[in-house]
Amino acid sequence: MKKLVNLRKKRFLIIDDQKPFQVMLKGLLLSLGAGEVVTKTSGEAGIAAHQKHPFDILMVDYNLGRGKNGRQVLEELRARNLLKEDSLFFLITGDNTRPMVLSALELQPDDYLMKPFSHGTLRARLQRSHNKRETLKDVYQPLLKHEYYECIAACQKHIDEQGRYVNFCRKLQAEMYNKTEQYDKAETLLMELLSEHKQAWALLVLAETRMLQNRPYDALDIARKVARSTPNAIEAHDLLVRAYLAIEEYENALESARKAISLAPYSLERQSLLANVARQNGDFDLARQAMQHIVEITRKSVHRHPKHLLAYLRSILDAAEHGETRQQISRYQTEASLALQRARFDDNIVYSELSFDDIESVVSARIEAFNGRFREAQKHLNDVVGTQLANDEEISDELLPDIMCVLMDLGEYEKADEIAKRLQQAGGVDEYTERLLSARMNASQQRQNKFFECHHQGIKYYRNGNFGRALENFTEALKHAPMNSGAALNYIQAASRILGTSEEPNQQLVQECKRCFRILEGLSLTPSHQQRYDQLYEQCRRFGV
Template identity: 25%
Template sequence: MNLKLARQTRVLVIDDQVLAKGYLKYSLEELGFQNIEYADRVSTALTYIRRNHYDLIVCSYDLKNEQDGYFLYDQLKEHNELPPSTAFVFISADTTADIVHSIVELQPDDFLAKPFTVRELDRRLGRLLTRKHALKPVYHFIEQAALDKALLELENFLTEPKNSEFFPLALKLKGELLLACAHFEEAKEFYQAIINVQNFTWAQLGLIRSFIALDQDEDAEKLVIELALRQDSMLAAYDLIAALQIKHKEFEDALESVEVASEISPRNIHRHAKALDLSRLTHDYESQFEAAKKIVKIAKNSIHDKPEIYLNVARAGIDFAMTADDELTKRLIRQSMEYLKQLKNNFPKADIDDQLKVIDARLLYLEDETENAKALLDQLSNDSWETESIEGLLDKAKAFHEVGFQEHALNILDLIERRCNNDPAQSQLFLQYVQQEKTEKAEIKLSPKALNNSAVNQYQRGDLEKALQTFRQAFTIMPKNPSIALNLLQAAAINLRETNSDAAKDALSTHLIHNCLKAIESGKLTEEQEQRYQRVRKVLKDLT
């Protein structure tokens, strides 16, 4: 360790374990560090970081008292509260695969597994702080949001032979700055030049991002598929695959890619939020419910632990229950109520009365108490729409639509869409979901729960054409439901067999057959449904 550099370095140690903190204090002092401050809680650490500039932050990954180090770092990055000139080092005794993946994904400056020796600390911190010090002029411009000046300073840095040991990091930083400055063509040429010399993973990922920004998606797809097969790039590759799939509106495939990435690194709450948005867009109510539950589990003791996420689990449970059979509906309601109980215990002072009334109204509707549900919704005030949370408004729109107040629901969805359009931070996936909800709720007056029952009654009365239309509406908003898929396929096949009209042929398109078969084969059928399915398959075979 350069003794002069150590004495100039202001250090913050964040750890709530007395013995670990004592050993770290001893080790740092042995290496010549003198200006050291300590915090054993995230709230204290945040106060220090917001008041002072630190050259080095050494943080325990797992803090028991409050929030853990993972979410502290996540918050600092998300709110741009960690200057790039500050070196951030995680320490952890836990080196299981998901922990390592989570830390690597956050991209701290270094990660030290406990126990470590003073010699190892000397080597790692010495190299890290020397690097930070050498690139300090570049970081200064980045901190001032003067990215073009940072790029120019970096170009000058790369012309100096004395800086050669830092060239790999400087080149990686150059690529990131080119992308941040939207110099996409230049970034593409830069990354290709790097790869021609040495095939760095970071250069390949940067090249893919350049391809996507330049709408050269075929080139991006070829390269990203290769990276998805490699352990060191798998996680980033799946995120880029999902980005491409979302760009092409292949939302089901994107959901699958996001879920694969979530299995690799399960603590990334933003990825679970993306899975939630994608599952809503694809009407995958089970995946929506699972993603909402994972967010609550992961958010515990973090900045993300808020009343809204518990409400979202209950809402997702009700959405799922609207499409489920009676037995599953009862289980989903019990689980939803359990999350509301947790919410009340964890946030006893939360102002959520109106949102709970909406949830109660939807639960009443599930129990066929529509009039009581309407009476409860009548108690809600319209004055708070502009300030109410978007998720709360969305649930309110669903509740009004379910009890038959279609126009009221559409007015709320109009408001949500306007607010999303005026908020650049709002997820584009969520905006697309709201627009989809508007279209579907304008065309389909009945709730998911009512659609299939209505279609069955029409079918039993012999009104095949009307039943077919209603089954199609039900399948539009419940494409994963095998029972509805079977009913639709059966009605369409019988309609074609009896009429052989062009309209009947159009109704039983190859696309419809494929989607119905996919839902049926992926789901579970009763014995009676299985027998009916085999008869329908025989009819289809004869017709086609």
């Protein structure tokens, strides 16, 4: 065993919200020869201290009270590249429940300490972790810089030298082959290893390789074997989900996703996958629960973003729109309203540039539109993005999916198509939202086709001077798109031609024109539509409209 590193030259950071444990651990470290030990009571304070003057060894408790937890501290340090290649990160916890332990281990800290631990245990773990980092510094350096080919070469050198960490380097090398799309090399390496010994980690990496080679049935077979022999192998259940999805066995995918979540629920990626699989199986309430967990997981983390809150609100409204009873629909809509109010001071919004009032208006518009209160929905939408829609100005990317849903409900199909194009230009949306929008578009396609058929036919009759038939078609078009501004203007224009040739205005036409003007009232129209509106308004005043 290598000689223990000289701790007098190392700077330690302890992050723990319990003062007695801070004092105890600091005493242990000082007794082991540590030269400097700094203590912080919150994840935020610890990250700030490390950013100002990086520490060599970080001892971080998993549960840190109201702020960031230990998992989120490690995620942020990695995401912001604040850890050096020789830094050591220890997660510490007194919670030995399976979900907590597995969720901590899947982050792959340098080590994981369970409270209480002895002086001897701490010394042995420090030495073991330091020896590994020191021996593999040529491997960790390119790995942290995402220089995967150099990392592969460094692993091979250690393997050739028959060093102590050959198995670790073989595993890492196979993973790097997959990352660099050298699947045949990964397969050759793994098959050679498995011919010597059936190790679970090698089987899991091989299953991943099979997925990347577009061989989901082979991946499924391997992942099943590992899941049976090693029930706590989270990666096996994750792979099962992906393999079942690839072969379109959605019920089995959902069962595996539930199992993976029960083992380790604190992963953003795993909860996102569960939401997607649940929706594919028509379990909209489970999808809602997964999206809610994502909001909670990311609230204090480096992944904090308003898109997570918006996805959660979307999932609630999605569940409402698929509700089987009026009571169920009402319950979900109430939940959306309450979730929205709670979010007013949510970190996902407070620390973003997105306005809470804008989110509130768009969500309210979705609820009103679903309940058939189109005028109210139109007003909410107009309050927040009316001018932008009219003048083709920039709109927050996060709000585009919900605006698109409202526009489809209102029958503003041309504007909805424009929003769809903006989403494509913005780089698309997450998988859940993409499926939601696709379902909404498919559901409205027949109505949309009928609208355009009637609307275009009405324009054709109008241009041919057949204003009566034009009016009939515009009336039918508005049945399929009750708040379409273009159809409303065209109806008024055709009606004004008929009213202008009558000695006594047709009161039914007058009332219908009034209704169409109410559709347009207060809207931010495009310049061309606004000009037509002003002209038609003056014309129709003569007929008592």
